[in-house]
Amino acid sequence: MNTLKLEMENCYGIQKIQQDIDFSKNNVAVIYAPNGTMKSSFAKTFEAIRDGKTVEEKVYGCKSKYSITDETSTAISPESIMVINPFDENAYENQGTLMANETLRRQYIQIYKSIDQSREAMFGKIKASLKYSSRSSFDAGSSMLNDWGYTKKDLFLCLKEIENKLNNSELQCSLKEEELDYNTLFNSKVYSMVTSGKTSELIEEYEKKYSELLEKSLYMQKGVIDHNNYANISDSLGNNGFFGAKNEIRLVAKDGSTSVTLRTQGELNELIKKEKEQVLNTKELKDLFEKINKAISKNKDTQAFNAYLQQHPDVVAEYRDIDKFKKKVWVKVFDIYQAELHDLLEYYDKAQNDLKQLRDKAKSETTDWNRALDLFKKRFFVPFSIEPANQEDVILNLDLPSFKYIFEDNRGSKEVSKEDLLDVLSTGEKRAYYILNLIFQILVAQKDGREKLVILDDISESFDYKNKHAIIEYISDIAEYTSSQGEKVFKVILLTHNFDFYRTVASRITKRGNSYIAYTDGGKINFEKGQYTRNLFGYYKDEIAKGNKDNIVVASIPFVRNLIEYTEGDSNPEYLKLTSLLHYKPDTTTIELGEIEKIYNQYWCKSSNVNFAKNRETDHIYDIIIKEADAIVPVEKLEIESKLILSMAIRLKSDEYMIQKISSKVTNGTAIINDIYQKRNQSAWLYKEYKKNINDNAMEILEQVAMLTPENIHLNSFMFEPILDMSLLHLYDLYQEVKNLLIKNAVITP
Numbered sequence: 001m002n003t004l005k006l007e008m009e010n011c012y013g014i015q016k017i018q019q020d021i022d023f024s025k026n027n028v029a030v031i032y033a034p035n036g037t038m039k040s041s042f043a044k045t046f047e048a049i050r051d052g053k054t055v056e057e058k059v060y061g062c063k064s065k066y067s068i069t070d071e072t073s074t075a076i077s078p079e080s081i082m083v084i085n086p087f088d089e090n091a092y093e094n095q096g097t098l099m100a101n102e103t104l105r106r107q108y109i110q111i112y113k114s115i116d117q118s119r120e121a122m123f124g125k126i127k128a129s130l131k132y133s134s135r136s137s138f139d140a141g142s143s144m145l146n147d148w149g150y151t152k153k154d155l156f157l158c159l160k161e162i163e164n165k166l167n168n169s170e171l172q173c174s175l176k177e178e179e180l181d182y183n184t185l186f187n188s189k190v191y192s193m194v195t196s197g198k199t200s201e202l203i204e205e206y207e208k209k210y211s212e213l214l215e216k217s218l219y220m221q222k223g224v225i226d227h228n229n230y231a232n233i234s235d236s237l238g239n240n241g242f243f244g245a246k247n248e249i250r251l252v253a254k255d256g257s258t259s260v261t262l263r264t265q266g267e268l269n270e271l272i273k274k275e276k277e278q279v280l281n282t283k284e285l286k287d288l289f290e291k292i293n294k295a296i297s298k299n300k301d302t303q304a305f306n307a308y309l310q311q312h313p314d315v316v317a318e319y320r321d322i323d324k325f326k327k328k329v330w331v332k333v334f335d336i337y338q339a340e341l342h343d344l345l346e347y348y349d350k351a352q353n354d355l356k357q358l359r360d361k362a363k364s365e366t367t368d369w370n371r372a373l374d375l376f377k378k379r380f381f382v383p384f385s386i387e388p389a390n391q392e393d394v395i396l397n398l399d400l401p402s403f404k405y406i407f408e409d410n411r412g413s414k415e416v417s418k419e420d421l422l423d424v425l426s427t428g429e430k431r432a433y434y435i436l437n438l439i440f441q442i443l444v445a446q447k448d449g450r451e452k453l454v455i456l457d458d459i460s461e462s463f464d465y466k467n468k469h470a471i472i473e474y475i476s477d478i479a480e481y482t483s484s485q486g487e488k489v490f491k492v493i494l495l496t497h498n499f500d501f502y503r504t505v506a507s508r509i510t511k512r513g514n515s516y517i518a519y520t521d522g523g524k525i526n527f528e529k530g531q532y533t534r535n536l537f538g539y540y541k542d543e544i545a546k547g548n549k550d551n552i553v554v555a556s557i558p559f560v561r562n563l564i565e566y567t568e569g570d571s572n573p574e575y576l577k578l579t580s581l582l583h584y585k586p587d588t589t590t591i592e593l594g595e596i597e598k599i600y601n602q603y604w605c606k607s608s609n610v611n612f613a614k615n616r617e618t619d620h621i622y623d624i625i626i627k628e629a630d631a632i633v634p635v636e637k638l639e640i641e642s643k644l645i646l647s648m649a650i651r652l653k654s655d656e657y658m659i660q661k662i663s664s665k666v667t668n669g670t671a672i673i674n675d676i677y678q679k680r681n682q683s684a685w686l687y688k689e690y691k692k693n694i695n696d697n698a699m700e701i702l703e704q705v706a707m708l709t710p711e712n713i714h715l716n717s718f719m720f721e722p723i724l725d726m727s728l729l730h731l732y733d734l735y736q737e738v739k740n741l742l743i744k745n746a747v748i749t750p
Contacts, residue, residue: 002071012045017038032724046081046455052078082455122341177332177333186326193302213285445489454493515529521636528638548612554625640723701734
């Protein structure tokens with residue numbers, strides 16, 4: 001692929017892009033994009049194509065269209081796309097696949113995603129059956145594990161045990177689905193009351209008497225078949241059409257003395273009801289129940305439990321062993337969702353075989369992983385070295401892969417566990433994972449030998465200066481990787497919001513031809529080629545030397561002022577003179593262009609000795625600033641000089657407006673202004689006094705001035721990003737609003 005032809009419309013946040021990127025002479029392209037312009041949407045589009053998903057526009061529902069082809073109009077294949085997203089502290093939680101290549105990673109994630117979706121759907125239904133709303137914080141899975149004595153990692157062992165006990169006679173529960181109220185039955189107050197003190201003793205006595213009476217029943221026998229079992233049998237026979245098919249059942253008394261034949265579910269339910277009432281309606285049991293009722297009624301926290309027992313006195317005996325009763329309730333609710341449980345466990349067992357195959361493939365990549373570790377150690381700087389500890393099992397783990405961390409200093413070296421690092425190096429540790437993942441994916445792709453289009457989205461973010469430059473050198477090497485046929489493997493697109501990173505990549509790798517700055521104009525994203533890849537102020541100096549370019553002369557004022565401050569200090573007379581062109585002061589409108597030329601030649605253009613003031617030495621630079629600002633048209637452009645000029649004009653006009661208003665409307669206003677002239681940060685003081693003493697409808701505009709202009713008019717060679725990110729149209733509109741303030745208040749003549 002020599003050319004990448006991009007056409008995108010309504011792709012996530014991208015309204016429109018139409019751009020060709022030439023890879024014929026350079027395998028790497030870098031795109032600087034302000035936040036919100038395109039980076040994430042660009043990467044998402046390629047991810048969707050890679051994964052075979054539909055590209056979308058999710059906010060307005062517009063139809064997405066795209067064409068991503070090479071110079072022969074052949075569509076880029078999904079298999080050729082690699083996307084490396086920005087560093088994210090949570091990006092690798094519960095993946096455990098950093099030791100696997102990208103294909104294995106996606107297969108692994110898809111398997112567990114499917115399992116998790118089925119599990120979450122099932123537990124969502126169970127949560128509702130246990131009378132919890134969807135907004136409740138109740139975690140059905142965690143509660144189940146706790147009640148059955150399992151840990152999180154043994155979730156499926158617990159589910160398998162429950163499935164095996166769905167028909168266990170000792171774990172049957174007579175409650176129906178609509179009667180399953182987990183919080184009422186088992187909240188902490190209830191648990192504490194029924195397992196200690198007087199209530200516990202009464203329940204124990206009740207259960208003993210209940211068992212004695214149960215033994216006198218003709219058809220019920222504790223521990224073998226009681227009303228719980230019979231109720232479940234009745235429901236099962238009824239639900240499966242047993243009685244509807246004209247079948248009948250014959251119950252034999254446990255002593256063999258009599259028997260009864262039942263032809264309908266109603267007859268069976270009536271027998272169960274009578275047998276239960278014979279037990280529950282005895283005077284001994286009723287008296288004990290009343291004692292329990294009185295004991296429970298004394299505690300307002302268990303009133304709901306007390307009301308529940310009034311409706312279901314037969315469950316009192318269950319509280320002799322509340323932990324077993326909890327298990328009965330879980331068996332009951334899982335019996336309701338038996339099909340979902342069976343399907344989940346069946347899919348889980350199948351997935352284990354698939355995961356074993358993935359593990360076997362991962363084992364074969366030991367050499368690649370060790371190569372990645374070696375490369376990482378040589379190129380990147382972290383306060384520890386890393387070694388894999390569980391390579392063979394990593395694919396089957398839900399946790400992150402296990403690494404050994406070896407620290408070395410003047411005291412020697414020591415292995416530290418991951419757990420010991422979390423408080424002090426969790427971010428650094430995950431940064432290391434991130435870099436390792438990048439290296440490993442590239443190594444696997446290199447071994448594959450087929451051409452790849454690699455999208456790297458803000459990979460420099462969150463790394464220190466040394467590692468940023470190590471990444472740049474690594475990318476430079478990636479661009480030179482070749483296949484066994486001598487073809488270069490990788491075409492790389494770097495997306496970044498770090499201007500220093502953009503300039504460094506542009507100067508070391510891409511040069512001007514493949515360096516772009518993205519900006520939005522009326523919804524369309526344009527790519528400006530090769531702008532600001534070199535020293536901006538060297539370029540300005542050259543332009544000024546060529547002839548009368550007043551816009552460049554004006555735009556250079558903040559830089560020359562900073563240059564004097566750095567070399568001479570902020571009490572230098574020329575520094576103060578230039579300050580009067582960034583803040584409206586008594587001498588602002590009288591400073592002449594010839595004075596500015598002398599300052600430039602003395603401190604900046606020493607070798608070129610510029611003469612931009614020739615034949616107009618006495619022209620006022622303030623008038624030139626305003627003239628240049630008024631000449632700017634409302635068309636979105638990247639030009640820093642236009643944004644600088646507008647920012648300067650906005651500041652001067654807003655200062656002028658506040659000075660005139662405070663002087664004319666505030667008692668002792670002139671004294672306030674004269675005092676402010678002597679302070680640093682003049683505009684901030686003016687704004688403070690204006691808000692304190694006037695605070696009218698102009699405040700909204702003045703607040704925007706205070707927020708938008710300070711970074712722009714104190715520009716130096718390391719502070720490009722704020723002004724690059726700023727919309728020229730936004731600054732243009734603000735300038736018009738500030739001018740209108742002066743006109744409306746008759747401070748100046750229109």
